[in-house]
Amino acid sequence: MFELTNLMYILSGVTAGTVAGLIPGVGVLTSLLIFYPFLYQAEIIHLLLFYVALAGTVQFTGTIPSILIGVPGENNSIPAVIEGNKFRRRNRSAMAIGICALGSLFGSMLSVGIFLLISTYALHGISMAVSNNFKLVLYIFVLVCLVMMYNQKSVLKNLLLLGFGVLLGSVGESDIHNTYRFTFGTLDLEQGFGVLPVISGLLIIPIVLSTLPKVNAERINFTPSFLEPLLTFSRNIWSSVRGSILGIIGGLVPGASTIISTNLSHTVERILNPTSPAKKIIAAETANNSGQFASLIPLLLLGIPITGSEVLLFNMLTNLGWDLNSTTLALNTKSMIQDILPWFVVVNLLALMISWPLAKHSMVLFKLPNWLLTSTIIVMLVAINIYVGHTDHRMMSYLYQLAVFTAVGYALRRYEMIPTLFGFLLANELEAVTYRSMIL
Amino acid sequence: MRKIIITIFALFMSLSSLTQAKDITLIINGKPGGTFFQRINLYADGLEARGWEINTVTANYNGAIKIFNESKTPVAMVWTDQMSSVYPISATNDNFVLIEYQGPLYLCNITGKQEGKVGIPKMYPKAPINKLGRFTFVPYKNTGAVLNAVVAGEIDFAYMNQSKASKVEKMGYKCDALQGLEQNGIVFARNVDLESFRQELLQVLQTQGFVDFHTKARFITGTRSDREGELDIVQSSTEKWKQ
Numbered sequence: 001m002f003e004l005t006n007l008m009y010i011l012s013g014v015t016a017g018t019v020a021g022l023i024p025g026v027g028v029l030t031s032l033l034i035f036y037p038f039l040y041q042a043e044i045i046h047l048l049l050f051y052v053a054l055a056g057t058v059q060f061t062g063t064i065p066s067i068l069i070g071v072p073g074e075n076n077s078i079p080a081v082i083e084g085n086k087f088r089r090r091n092r093s094a095m096a097i098g099i100c101a102l103g104s105l106f107g108s109m110l111s112v113g114i115f116l117l118i119s120t121y122a123l124h125g126i127s128m129a130v131s132n133n134f135k136l137v138l139y140i141f142v143l144v145c146l147v148m149m150y151n152q153k154s155v156l157k158n159l160l161l162l163g164f165g166v167l168l169g170s171v172g173e174s175d176i177h178n179t180y181r182f183t184f185g186t187l188d189l190e191q192g193f194g195v196l197p198v199i200s201g202l203l204i205i206p207i208v209l210s211t212l213p214k215v216n217a218e219r220i221n222f223t224p225s226f227l228e229p230l231l232t233f234s235r236n237i238w239s240s241v242r243g244s245i246l247g248i249i250g251g252l253v254p255g256a257s258t259i260i261s262t263n264l265s266h267t268v269e270r271i272l273n274p275t276s277p278a279k280k281i282i283a284a285e286t287a288n289n290s291g292q293f294a295s296l297i298p299l300l301l302l303g304i305p306i307t308g309s310e311v312l313l314f315n316m317l318t319n320l321g322w323d324l325n326s327t328t329l330a331l332n333t334k335s336m337i338q339d340i341l342p343w344f345v346v347v348n349l350l351a352l353m354i355s356w357p358l359a360k361h362s363m364v365l366f367k368l369p370n371w372l373l374t375s376t377i378i379v380m381l382v383a384i385n386i387y388v389g390h391t392d393h394r395m396m397s398y399l400y401q402l403a404v405f406t407a408v409g410y411a412l413r414r415y416e417m418i419p420t421l422f423g424f425l426l427a428n429e430l431e432a433v434t435y436r437s438m439i440l
Numbered sequence: 441m442r443k444i445i446i447t448i449f450a451l452f453m454s455l456s457s458l459t460q461a462k463d464i465t466l467i468i469n470g471k472p473g474g475t476f477f478q479r480i481n482l483y484a485d486g487l488e489a490r491g492w493e494i495n496t497v498t499a500n501y502n503g504a505i506k507i508f509n510e511s512k513t514p515v516a517m518v519w520t521d522q523m524s525s526v527y528p529i530s531a532t533n534d535n536f537v538l539i540e541y542q543g544p545l546y547l548c549n550i551t552g553k554q555e556g557k558v559g560i561p562k563m564y565p566k567a568p569i570n571k572l573g574r575f576t577f578v579p580y581k582n583t584g585a586v587l588n589a590v591v592a593g594e595i596d597f598a599y600m601n602q603s604k605a606s607k608v609e610k611m612g613y614k615c616d617a618l619q620g621l622e623q624n625g626i627v628f629a630r631n632v633d634l635e636s637f638r639q640e641l642l643q644v645l646q647t648q649g650f651v652d653f654h655t656k657a658r659f660i661t662g663t664r665s666d667r668e669g670e671l672d673i674v675q676s677s678t679e680k681w682k683q
Contacts, residue, residue, distance in 0.1 A: 041498055044472070131592035173502070176562050176579040178526045190502045321471035393499065393507050432581065439578050440557065440594055 009046045010343055012038075013053025014350050020054065021061025021355075022365050023373060024071050028055050028309040029421075030204050034380055036196055036316075037387050044322050045336055051313050052296075052340055053347045056108060059258070059289045060351035063100045064359050067093055069366065076258040076291075079266035079284035086277040098229025099278060100285040101356035103240050106233075107286035108348045110244040111251075111293035116341055118301065136437045138304045139430060143422070145254040145306075150416040158419045161412075165423020166430070168193055175428040176435055188397040195315060196388050197398050198424055200381045201405025203308075206413040208377050224357055232278055239269055239279040240286040247287030251294030254306035255418065261291025293344075300337060305426075308418045315425045464632065465495040467517035469504035474584065475603055478653060479518045479540065479625065486644030505529045508630060516629035516637070521674050525681040526563045529628070531674040537627040537638050539670045540645065541659035543602030544617035547572070548590070548609070556596030559586040564599055565681055568618050603657035621681075624674050625659065638667055 012035065020031040031054055032039075039047050066077040067084030080100065087096035147158040171182045172192030183189040233240070243265040250261030265287030266280055273279040298304045305314040354362060365373075382402065389398025409417065466484050470476025484494045499507055504517055505527060516537070524530040547558070547569065558575045560566065561583050569575050578595055580586045583604045589595045590608055598608055598615075601623055605615040629637050644650065645661070654661050664670070 131594045132589070133594070174562075175581045178562055187502065187506055191500060319471070321474060321477070391497070393497075393503060393510070432579075436578055436580075439576060 005046065006049055006343060009042070009049040010053045010347060010350075013050040014057045014347060014354070016050075017054040017057025017351070018061050018354050018362060019365065021058040021063075022065055022362055024065065025207050025210075026377065028058055028307075029199075029312060030208070030377070031058075032309055032312055033196065033199055033204055034377075034384065037384050037391075040316055040319065040388070042320070044317060044320050045339060047313070047316060047320065048336065048340055049343055051309075052344055055292055055296075055309065056289070056344060056347045057351040057354070059108075059285075059292045060101060060104045060348075060355035061362065062288075063104070063285055064097065064355055064362060065366070067096045067100065068359075068363060076262045076288055079262050080281060080288075083266075083277045083281035083284065087281075094223060094225045095229055095232065095278075096281060097359050098225060098356055099233045099236070099282050101352050101359075102229060102233040103243065103282040103286040104289040104355070105348055105352050106237075106240045107244045107247055107289035107291075108293060108344070110241075111248055111290040112341055112344055114248065115293060115297060116338070118297065132433055132436045132440055135302075135304070136433045138298070138302060139426070139433060142254040142304060142306055145256070146419050146422055149255040150418055157415060161415060161417060162419040162423045165420035165425075166427045167423075168198060168420075169424040169427025170431070175432040188394045191392075191394070193424075194385075194389065194392065194394070194398050194401055195312070195425070196385050197401035198405050199312065199421065200385060201402050201407075202409040202412075202420060203417045204381060205378060205406050206409040206417075208374055209410070210413055224359060226357075229356075233282065236276075236279050236282050239273070239283040242268065242272075243283035243286030244290040246283075247290035248294040250287065251291030252297065252306070254298075257295040257307045258288055258291040261287040261294075308421050311422050311425045462491060463493040463495070464514040464516055464629075465497055465507075465511065467504045467507055467515065468496050468498045469501055469517055474582075475601075475625075475657070476518055482647070482649050482653060483516070483518070483627070483641065483644055485649060486647050487640065489647070490640060490643065492640075501527050508535075508628065511630060514629070514632040516627060516632070519626050519628055521624040521626060521678045522565070522681040523563055524678045525565065530678055531626060531628070531671055533668075533671065535628045535630055535634075536667065536671045536674065537629045537634055538641055538667065539664075539674060540625040540627060540641075541654055541657075541661050542622050542624050543657075543659050544619075544622050546600045546602070546605035546608075546615040546617055548598040548600055548605055548613050548615035549596070550590055550593075550598060550608075550613050551596040553596045557594075558597040558599055559589045559595035560599045561586055565621075568621050569599060602659055606658050622677060624677055626674055635667060 016031040016035060017028075020026045020028060032051065035050065039050060042050075062072070062077045063080050063084075065071045066080035067087065070081055070085055070088070072078055072081050084093070084096050087093055143162065147155050147162065149158075151157040151161070167182075169192070172190055173180055180190050246265040246268060247258075247261040250259075250264045251257050253260045262284045266284040269276075269280045269283040295307055295310065298306050299310050299314060303314070305311040385398050385402050386395060389395035392398070464487065466480055466487075468477065468480050470478075470480065480496075484496060488494050497507060501523070508515055508517055508529070518540070519529070521531065529535075545564070545568070555573045555575055557578050558569055560569070560577045560579055562579050562581060566577055569577075575597065578589070580589060583601055586595075586598050586600060587604050587607060590598050590611065590613070598604075598613075600608060600615065609615050627641060642664075665673075
């Protein structure tokens, strides 16, 4: 279990998660895409270890810029920005950093415990229950949530974006018929559009171009403290317990997931303890982490991805042969989950170190010029497209696709493209599940 | 002097061609855990043990065909003949190496009904089932997905290959072989001497790993004729699959 290869994937995930959490706009999805060349032929267990390390660490480190400079490191860090601002004004950022790190650890550990119980006692029964029709119901629920949550809850916009994604994902070979669609006689298109150029172009490059903030590094001023945050956290531990439970519930909501977790928990704490910024920030940041792990439950136990990064992970896992609901594989999944959990504890301890004692050093990233960060990420994405396109024996096709989808993505940069991502990556699966349910 | 240069050049060319003949790219065109994946890895291990330098490249079926057809160096991949009714590659005298195994297809009865819903991998022909009665076809991506449908209890019959049928039988269901329709597991290669490469692979097929794999999957092996004879079998089988 504690093999060197596993440790390497964990360390890579933690490193990626640290950067992803610190730099606004570079979330879990972007990081997963940047590491795509190293992961798309990895073993399933390694891919899952990387993802767990990445997603787990982001929830810790995303808090740091929110508190220190008032810029949300990830899109669920708004409560940390609001409450962190109160600490910063009183020159108490070190306290906020400490209690958030402890809250994050608490939330993660509690959700891991719940997950362990489920995977020990219910995994086999759950995976046996995943029939085609049950899957269809779950997919409909996920899609309804998607359509209602993004782009200022504009159902029409979300439906159009989802439809656009489904159209893109339909190009190539069907999962249930021996036919090719929309290929116009091009052999390259028989394999469908490349996952990498579509996601890079439509989602990531426009996000990176538009959201990397200009930060005045001179504003970063704090020295970590330890005893006081520990005492404060222990006095407010019930806020953390509430945050964990609400975080798990929110984390299970498709599409919004940890955004719901943090905001729900923050709102409840505002009602219960309106004058205590410590309780509010602890609850929100605990919920953040428990929600992140809870969001993995539908994917790992039911094979249903509910967040943007999970849908890419699901695509990569199925390409690696991961298959949830066959008798023997369910048992493999169970043992795999139980292999991952101890590593998750390691990830949390590493992330705790990075986001608390080492938090000041991690802010060095913000001293880099904005243009350097932006251009580095974009050059990396282009290089990754070239590399994967080359190994896929259609490099030029990848570059054309990247150029076209970047132009389209930039034109649509005002819209949240997550519904398109879901449509693109799940088009064939949705078609197959729907078609079969009509027969069954 | 000119004779010496020509001799050295000829020697160099023959040596380099010998070296090249021991290098080969194997296309991994199946997903981990699947039959194709296991087969190509067993060939890689066996050839490596026999002194071959193995390169591997991973691709889906269409990508594999593209790589195979465009390769200018020795290249090989595993295949099954029924897939030639779906994908643009068939056994010819220029690419066929050998039949690795043969296996009938099975219809497994899950619910005990006489007629009903048949889970069918999308690349399998419907005609042999239609001859048996009135069935409704429920298409799945591959045999693994049909097996999942058996586990979920959503189909009355499962249309399976030999390997998966044995798993279904272990779950307590009855599987009957369909008469007159067999799946041939074959190997394609290019830019190598097909006859000598065939002899190499025949040796690899004797290794314990391959014997265990074929035994476990209950594939029928050891039905050898010469390369031309096996090519005839595959070509006529492919025609049946297309009907």
